[in-house]
Amino acid sequence: xDLSVKIGSTTFTNPLGVASGTFGYGSEYExxxxxxxxxxxxxxxxxxRPRPGNSIPRIIETASGLLNSIGLANVGMVGxxxxxxxxxxxxxxxxxxxxxxxxxxxYREVVEYLDRHDTVNTIKGYEVNISCPNVKCGGLALGxxxxxxxxxxxxxxxxxxxxxxxxxxxxxxxxxxxxRAAEAxxxxxxxxxxxxxxxxxxxxxxxxxxxxxTGGLSGPAVxxxxxxxxxxxxxxxxxxVIGLGGIMTADHAVQFLLAGASAVxxxxxxxxxxxxxxxVLRGIEKYAETERLTTIQDFHTFIE
Amino acid sequence: MKFIDARVIDNVSVAEEYYEMSFSWxxxxxxxxxxxxxxxxxxxxxxxxxxxxxxxxxxxxxxxxIYQKRGDATAILAAKTRxxxxxxxxxxxxxFPVPRDSGRPVLVAGGVGIGPIFFxxxxxxxxxxxxxxxxxxxxxxxAESCPHGIETVYAxxxxxxxxxxxxxxVLKTTYSTDDNWILYLCGPEPMLKAGHEFATxxxxxxxxxxxxxxxxxxxACMGCAVRVTGGLGYARVCTEGPVFDSREIVWT
Ligand SMILES: Cc1cc2nc3c(=O)[nH]c(=O)nc-3n(C[C@H](O)[C@H](O)[C@H](O)COP(=O)(O)OP(=O)(O)OC[C@H]3O[C@@H](n4cnc5c(N)ncnc54)[C@H](O)[C@@H]3O)c2cc1C
Ligand SMILES: Cc1cc2nc3c(=O)[nH]c(=O)nc-3n(C[C@H](O)[C@H](O)[C@H](O)COP(=O)(O)O)c2cc1C
Ligand code: FES
Numbered sequence: 001x002d003l004s005v006k007i008g009s010t011t012f013t014n015p016l017g018v019a020s021g022t023f024g025y026g027s028e029y030e031x032x033x034x035x036x037x038x039x040x041x042x043x044x045x046x047x048x049r050p051r052p053g054n055s056i057p058r059i060i061e062t063a064s065g066l067l068n069s070i071g072l073a074n075v076g077m078v079g080x081x082x083x084x085x086x087x088x089x090x091x092x093x094x095x096x097x098x099x100x101x102x103x104x105x106x107y108r109e110v111v112e113y114l115d116r117h118d119t120v121n122t123i124k125g126y127e128v129n130i131s132c133p134n135v136k137c138g139g140l141a142l143g144x145x146x147x148x149x150x151x152x153x154x155x156x157x158x159x160x161x162x163x164x165x166x167x168x169x170x171x172x173x174x175x176x177x178x179x180r181a182a183e184a185x186x187x188x189x190x191x192x193x194x195x196x197x198x199x200x201x202x203x204x205x206x207x208x209x210x211x212x213x214t215g216g217l218s219g220p221a222v223x224x225x226x227x228x229x230x231x232x233x234x235x236x237x238x239x240x241v242i243g244l245g246g247i248m249t250a251d252h253a254v255q256f257l258l259a260g261a262s263a264v265x266x267x268x269x270x271x272x273x274x275x276x277x278x279x280v281l282r283g284i285e286k287y288a289e290t291e292r293l294t295t296i297q298d299f300h301t302f303i304e
Numbered sequence: 305m306k307f308i309d310a311r312v313i314d315n316v317s318v319a320e321e322y323y324e325m326s327f328s329w330x331x332x333x334x335x336x337x338x339x340x341x342x343x344x345x346x347x348x349x350x351x352x353x354x355x356x357x358x359x360x361x362x363x364x365x366x367x368x369x370i371y372q373k374r375g376d377a378t379a380i381l382a383a384k385t386r387x388x389x390x391x392x393x394x395x396x397x398x399x400f401p402v403p404r405d406s407g408r409p410v411l412v413a414g415g416v417g418i419g420p421i422f423f424x425x426x427x428x429x430x431x432x433x434x435x436x437x438x439x440x441x442x443x444x445x446x447a448e449s450c451p452h453g454i455e456t457v458y459a460x461x462x463x464x465x466x467x468x469x470x471x472x473x474v475l476k477t478t479y480s481t482d483d484n485w486i487l488y489l490c491g492p493e494p495m496l497k498a499g500h501e502f503a504t505x506x507x508x509x510x511x512x513x514x515x516x517x518x519x520x521x522x523x524a525c526m527g528c529a530v531r532v533t534g535g536l537g538y539a540r541v542c543t544e545g546p547v548f549d550s551r552e553i554v555w556t
Contacts, residue, residue, distance in 0.1 A: 024524030031305045032393065032522070044524075052536040059517045059527040064349035066519065073526040073538065220349045248349065271353055271520045273344055273391065274307065 001294050003285065005039075005263045007240055008163030008188030010124045012094050012263065014039035015296055016253075016281040019244050019267030020098035020127060020167075021045065021070065025084040026091060032274040036092045037281065042265060043084070045100040045129050048109045050076035055211035060200050065221030066268050067198050069210045072100050072132060077110050081117040094124040096165065100132060104142075104152045111159045125162050128152070130178075131169030131194035132216070143169040143194075146181035153185025163188040165242065168233070170222075171197050175229045176236035183237040191242035191265065192233055193226045219268040222246045227259055231303075234260025248276065250283020257284070257299040305522065306333050310390040313366060315382070318446035319439075321373045323382050324360065327390050329367035334395075335359040337424035338513060338547045341369070341394025342521045345377040355381075356518050356542070358490070359395065360419030360449070361426065370419035370449060396521055397546050400424045400488055400511055402431075407484040407509075409433040412471050412499060414491030418446065420513055421490050425451045434478075438471035438495070472498040479506060487511065489550075500550040510550040516541040531556070 005012045017040035023029060026041050035041070053073025060067045075083060080097075088095045097114060101107040111126055130143030130152065142148050149166065156164050166182035168175055170193040182190050195216025200209045208214075226245025234241045243261030246268070247253050253264045264284075269276040293299055310327040318324045335341070342354035355377040361368040373382045384390070400420070403409050411433050413421035418437060425435050435456040439445045442465035450456060458466030459474050467474050472495065479485065487510035489499040496512045503510035519527035523543035531554035532539040539545060539552070 022520070022525060024520075024522075028520070028522045028524040032307055044526075050536055052538050053526055053529060056529050056531065056538075057517055058529060059519050059525075061351065061353050061517075064352060066352065068519070068525075068527060070526050073529070073536075219352055268352075268519075271525065273354075274393070274522075 001285070001288055003288060003296055005240065005296055007125060007165065009161070010094070010163050012039050012124070014281060015257065015263040015284060016040070016277060017042055017096070017242070017263060017265040018270055018277050019265040020129065022267040022270045025080070025088065027087045029270070029274055033278060037278045038093045039263070039281070040094040040096055040124070041088070041091065042096045042098050042127055043088070044074050045072045045098045045132070046074055046077050046080045046110055046114070047072060047100050048077055048106050050074065050079055057209065060209045060215070062198070062200060062217065063221060065217050065219040066271070067200055067210065067215040067217050068195070069212045069215035071212070077113045081114065085118065085122060089120055089122040095122050096125040096127050097123050098127045098129050098167070100129040104148070104155055107152060108155055108159050111156055115160050115162070123162060125165055125188070126156065126160065127165040127167050127191060128156060129167050129194070131167050131171075143178060144172050146177050149178045149181040150185040153182050153187045157186040165189045165191050167194055168192040169194050170225060170229055170245075176232055179233045179237050183239050187239060189240040189242055189262075190233060190237065191244060193222070193229050193245045196222055196225065218245070220246045220248050223252055227255055230256055230261050231259040247280060248272070250280045250287065253280045253284050254287050254299075257296065258303055260300055260303070262296050305393065305396055306330075308333065308392045308394065310367075310392045312384050312386055312388045312390055314386065315384050318370065318449045320443040322370060322444065322446050323373065324368060324370045324446070324449055325381065325384070326366050326368045327392070328365060329362065331364055335362050335367060336395070336399040337427045338399040338420055339395040339397050340546060341367075341392050341396060342518070343377075343381065344391040345380040351375070351377040351380070353519065354393065354521060356396075356521055358420035358423070358513070358546070360423050362423070370422070370446060372416050393521070397542055398544070400513070400547050402428055403486050407486045410436065410475070410485050410487050412436045412438075412475070412487065412489040412491070412495075414438040414471055414495045417490030417492070417513065418449070421488065422449065422451050424488060425454050429454065436471045436474050438474075438491070470498070471495060472502055475499070475502050489513070496550070497555045500553070500555060503550055511547055512550045512553065513546045514541050514548060514553070515546070518542055
């Protein structure tokens with residue numbers, strides 16, 4: 001059995017990743033799980049300059065879900081290189097840096113800076129967040145316009161030799177449109193989905209719970225939506241699709257793989273139980289073994 | 305910080321809607337006052353997130369929390385019985401700093417803040433702390449769980465037990481200018497804010513333990529932010545806190 005996944009020039013040893021924004025920069029979970037077991041760690045978004053994040057409260061639980069309005073709070077690219085990269089360099093799992101910015105040039109600035117300072121080749125790829133519902137510029141606005149998606153992808157492909165994974169938003173009528181645009185721009189893979197725009201109102205205060213009004217919904221509540229989007233995306237592009245959204249069990253992850261995903265990411269479930277990610281990987285391997293599937297491609301042969 | 309497969313030892317009601325749960329806890333992960341743990345209340349997806357609770361006591365091999373039944377997760381906890389497994393991560397967060405000089409520690413607890421304050425009172429017993437415990441009404445005071453042999457003032461908003469007024473009213477009437485106090489507060493935000501204002505007026509140092517909804521509880525998600533005066537303007541309750549110098553907080 002070989003469940004490794006090739007994205008651009010990089011081979012990821014197994015199909016499991018932990019999703020951006022739910023795993024910090026790795027060190028936060030060091031004492032709770034064996035990071036060597038995870039295939040790929042997707043960092044919290046890195047922007048050119050540090051960001052304080054959105055007003056509080058930023059998190060509210062919903063029915064089987066989590067609504068967040070973090071607002072890309074992060075240490076910025078310089079802080080990332082100084083404070084976070086040295087630890088990430090010690091890990092045996094692959095590291096993909098999630099990148100965000102207010103405009104295309106900011107994305108380029110981050111990728112260029114990180115490439116230049118990643119002297120020991122810790123960073124195995126960039127996941128480009130064009131889908132954050134919690135910031136005004138960049139993010140979602142960029143990710144819903146196929147022309148901008150294609151241009152940004154092309155710009156970043158010119159900037160780095162490392163794989164570029166475009167992270168798609170589900171907040172569109174047809175997710176295959178930005179997916180095709182990313183492929184046309186030269187993306188090495190797409191990942192989907194980011195969070196769905198959602199809202200909660202406190203009826204006693206007659207106010208939205210999140211000061212920003214809306215936030216991004218994640219967790220098991222979004223799983224069927226994410227699965228359908230991955231299924232459609234995998235049929236619209238030829239590059240690998242990374243499936244995420246609501247994975248709580250190995251069965252969810254296997255559904256993504258059967259639907260056409262080449263890899264998966266576990267996000268909100270890390271908050272629920274830090275052991276879930278590794279359990280999901282073990283479960284995928286066990287399923288492959290019992291069903292006699294020897295490669296990820298084998299998973300793709302059942303559902304049209 | 306560790307993942308711990310704990311077992312419930314005891315889970316009893318200590319006041320209206322308040323429970324005290326004891327559970328097995330490995331001695332090598334000794335918690336200190338101020339620190340908290342997170343519990344996954346059930347394997348289902350509602351409630352989804354782990355819930356944070358402060359340690360209220362630790363004896364070799366046995367940890368405790370005092371909690372209020374509020375919503376889904378705490379209702380599930382309240383129904384747990386002896387020997388049931390408990391999915392716990394801890395200890396998390398920082399601690400109440402032990403007073404260094406000769407000042408008198410004054411420990412103020414309200415609502416769900418009683419657990420960590422009781423734990424700290426036991427811990428610094430030798431410093432002769434004064435304990436001030438407040439509630440809306442008598443039935444909400446877990447008198448039995450209060451540490452014994454420590455000078456304690458009770459206050460109720462309706463005057464049904466002890467001092468008639470808030471815990472901060474107690475501070476105002478008890479304090480005299482020659483007192484060399486150091487304040488520690490845990491409870492509802494309005495109480496903390498009033499405590500901070502009292503402390504600023506009287507130039508008394510004050511430590512507050514804050515609550516905020518948590519996602520990861522280990523510093524990874526930036527979800528538990530509170531407004532602070534320094535840095536980028538936010539600090540994480542789960543990592544930089546839950547205990548803060550009250551002057552660091554932007555009170556609103
Ligand atoms: C550091 C810290 C220590 C705490 N210590 C104690 C304690 O010792 N005893 C005690 O009774 N309570 C404590 N709490 C509060 C406790 O976490 C909440 O009462 C509990 O989460 C309620 O869950 P529920 O499902 O029963 O209620 P819900 O109906 O879900 O929530 C009731 C209220 O609890 C808070 N809450 C909900 N979800 C979370 C979450 N994921 N993280 C944090 N708060 C949340 C919100 O303010 C909400 O309005 C502490 C909170 C923090 C942050
Ligand atoms: C608290 C939180 C923070 C997140 N931050 C980011 C981020 O910085 N960049 C990004 O691309 N996605 C971010 N996401 C989205 C997740 O990576 C993921 O796409 C989404 O949560 C769906 O997966 P899940 O249901 O498994 O969590 C965040 C999600 C959560 C819950
Ligand atoms: S709860 Fe995630 S950073 Fe504090």
